[in-house]
Amino acid sequence: MRHQRLDRTVIPVPRNAVRALAAERLVRGQAVPYVLARLPAGMSTLAWLLFGHEHLGGYAGAGGLVAVNTTAVAVTTPMIGRLVDRRGPGRVLPAAIAVYIAGVIVALTHSTGLALYLGAAVAGATMPPSVAVLRSSWRALPAPARDVVFAVDATLSQAANITGPLLVSLAMLAGSPAAALTLAAVCVAAGGLGTAWAARGAYRSGRSRAMLASRGGRGWLGPLRQPAVLWLLSVVAVVTASIGLLEMAAVAFATSRHHSALGGVLLAAMSAGSVAGGLVYTAAASRVAPERALPWLCAVSVPAFCLLTVPGSAGWLVVTFALAGVASAPLFAAGSTLLSSVAAPGAQTETFTWMSTANFAAIGAGSAAGGVLVHGAGVGPVFVVAAAGMALAAGFSVRAARCSRPATNYGAVSAAANIL
Numbered sequence: 001m002r003h004q005r006l007d008r009t010v011i012p013v014p015r016n017a018v019r020a021l022a023a024e025r026l027v028r029g030q031a032v033p034y035v036l037a038r039l040p041a042g043m044s045t046l047a048w049l050l051f052g053h054e055h056l057g058g059y060a061g062a063g064g065l066v067a068v069n070t071t072a073v074a075v076t077t078p079m080i081g082r083l084v085d086r087r088g089p090g091r092v093l094p095a096a097i098a099v100y101i102a103g104v105i106v107a108l109t110h111s112t113g114l115a116l117y118l119g120a121a122v123a124g125a126t127m128p129p130s131v132a133v134l135r136s137s138w139r140a141l142p143a144p145a146r147d148v149v150f151a152v153d154a155t156l157s158q159a160a161n162i163t164g165p166l167l168v169s170l171a172m173l174a175g176s177p178a179a180a181l182t183l184a185a186v187c188v189a190a191g192g193l194g195t196a197w198a199a200r201g202a203y204r205s206g207r208s209r210a211m212l213a214s215r216g217g218r219g220w221l222g223p224l225r226q227p228a229v230l231w232l233l234s235v236v237a238v239v240t241a242s243i244g245l246l247e248m249a250a251v252a253f254a255t256s257r258h259h260s261a262l263g264g265v266l267l268a269a270m271s272a273g274s275v276a277g278g279l280v281y282t283a284a285a286s287r288v289a290p291e292r293a294l295p296w297l298c299a300v301s302v303p304a305f306c307l308l309t310v311p312g313s314a315g316w317l318v319v320t321f322a323l324a325g326v327a328s329a330p331l332f333a334a335g336s337t338l339l340s341s342v343a344a345p346g347a348q349t350e351t352f353t354w355m356s357t358a359n360f361a362a363i364g365a366g367s368a369a370g371g372v373l374v375h376g377a378g379v380g381p382v383f384v385v386a387a388a389g390m391a392l393a394a395g396f397s398v399r400a401a402r403c404s405r406p407a408t409n410y411g412a413v414s415a416a417a418n419i420l
Contacts, residue, residue: 033194042164244366
């Protein structure tokens, strides 16, 4: 048994942290709901895109439908998160799921005109933030297990980006875009209901401490009043925007080579690199301080992104895309761990929903900027801007890490409360 110093308290760290994590009752009870909640991240957008393309007669209408849905998700998710913090997941998530299902049904049964857009908007506005709720509940875990679970989460999120589209493809083969949208909705509903049940104990046990919580989560801006949260969200947003640029560049490069499947290969390579990096980080997570890891991970990503600017063959791009993805899962894991530690005890779920909002907004901004750059200057400049974005994220991460030091964040208060 080794020891790790965290929040000025000596905490034993098991030699096999992953095995210790699996032994946690909270984690075992959340395993199935977590998988169901994770899958829609790789399914919903694609399902709405395919459904819109079939019923609105082209990619322009389909893109508008996806924009309506994702904008609604980004805008309302923090509001739902705040309600969960105040009322608990057992009350809020089932209500949100009921309205979400109604929105999907409207879209499926009125698949033309305004009703389709209305259904997509309602479904987006009430999509349950299941993953954010689960992440918030992990604060009840011991510190070493908490570090590992966020590393596992970041790795599995990349795996979901591969698995989700495959499930949509299978639904398309078995039926139609409506079948794919229905499958995504079933996963959302099942994951949300399972989350409401699995997370209830963690929220109940943390409710008394939340009432004693600092006032950092109060007010209209909620967690955004905390500098550490703002800096961490800035890092997440810039990194995600850079990834959005790469996604657009991958599609554009494949189109220029008249090989549309190549775009998917490049993105799969990036996800595979991210999964590999996440597995390595998971093994070391209990021994690495996230406030130290975050700046290093951002810094390591800069030369990896710079390699993309070197002209080469399609094979070279596959390799460089994989290298560019290696640090992304560890980076998001370290960011999530820090976000958990700085979140005010009464605003934990809302804090993580702001992370989701930052991701949605940034991926859209990155994709849009990438489209403009590709149209005006070609693929090369997109890689340059993406590398510059990672350099900016590295700068932001230094400030974020300083603001997230254990001695000054809410994690120290939470740890003390657990000891007492």
